[in-house]
Amino acid sequence: MVLDANDREVIEACQRGEWDAFRLLFETHKDRVYSIALRYCGDESAAMDIAQETFLKLLSSIGDFRGSASFESWLYRIVVNRCLDYRRRDLRVAPALQGLLDILMAPAQSVLQDLLQAEMAKDVQKMVRTLPPEQRIVVVLRYTEGLAYDQIAEILGCSAGTVASRLNRAHKVLERRLAHFRVRGGSSV
Numbered sequence: 001m002v003l004d005a006n007d008r009e010v011i012e013a014c015q016r017g018e019w020d021a022f023r024l025l026f027e028t029h030k031d032r033v034y035s036i037a038l039r040y041c042g043d044e045s046a047a048m049d050i051a052q053e054t055f056l057k058l059l060s061s062i063g064d065f066r067g068s069a070s071f072e073s074w075l076y077r078i079v080v081n082r083c084l085d086y087r088r089r090d091l092r093v094a095p096a097l098q099g100l101l102d103i104l105m106a107p108a109q110s111v112l113q114d115l116l117q118a119e120m121a122k123d124v125q126k127m128v129r130t131l132p133p134e135q136r137i138v139v140v141l142r143y144t145e146g147l148a149y150d151q152i153a154e155i156l157g158c159s160a161g162t163v164a165s166r167l168n169r170a171h172k173v174l175e176r177r178l179a180h181f182r183v184r185g186g187s188s189v
Contacts, residue, residue, distance in 0.1 A: 011071060014062045022062075026055055029072075032145075033079050039144040040083040040137065042125060050086055054079045069154055076147075076155040080137055087133045127177045135170040138163055 007028075013021030030051065037050035057078050065074055128136060134156075141147045141155065149160040149167075156163065 007071070008067075011062070011065060015065070022059060025058075029075060030055070033075070036076070036079050036140065036145060037083060037086075039140045041086055042129070046086060050079070050082045053082045053085075057082065073151065073154040076141075076151075077157065080141075080155055083137060084133055087136075123177075124174075127174055131170050131173060135166050135173075138166045139170050142167060 010021045010024055014025055033054050034047055034051045037054070038044065038047035041047055041050065054075075058075065061078075065071065128139060131139065137156070138152055141152045142149075147155070149163045152163045153160040
């Protein structure tokens with residue numbers, strides 16, 4: 001959700017320390033923040049921790065928001081940083097990329113196809129988990145959040161070309177690994 005002129009008033013109220021305004025900001029963005037965290041780490045408990053850390057950071061740094069970037073991009077940057085911090089802590093990571101699977105596979109028409117799709121989903125999650133964090137986060141923001149390259153670039157503090165490059169490298173890795181899976185999957189049917 002992009003903040004409009006009235007939402008600017010909410011941010012300014014947060015900057016003045018008004019709890020009701022912060023509660024409104026939280027209610028407006030909590031689902032999106034949690035979704036990004038969940039898609040990055042694949043663990044509901046860890047995603048909840050990341051979301052909580054994001055809103056604690058938002059609360060402590062709302063006074064630093066000056067409006068030079070959109071509020072949404074600024075908030076995404078906070079959640080991305082918390083996700084990368086999670087990775088740095090070396091916790092178990094298993095992103096849920098059902099959206100990517102939907103792009104790669106046609107809808108299942110039988111129980112056997114459902115089982116094969118579930119197996120492929122697990123393999124795709126494992127493959128994405130092995131991507132370097134900077135590639136994994138662009139995959140999450142692009143395919144689960146549907147963000148454009150320029151939005152991702154603003155969030156990550158890099159150029160759209162860098163986003164494209166990271167996404168391209170991730171695609172190549174996933175394509176190689178998915179090709180291997182398809183050969184294996186085709187021989188087991």
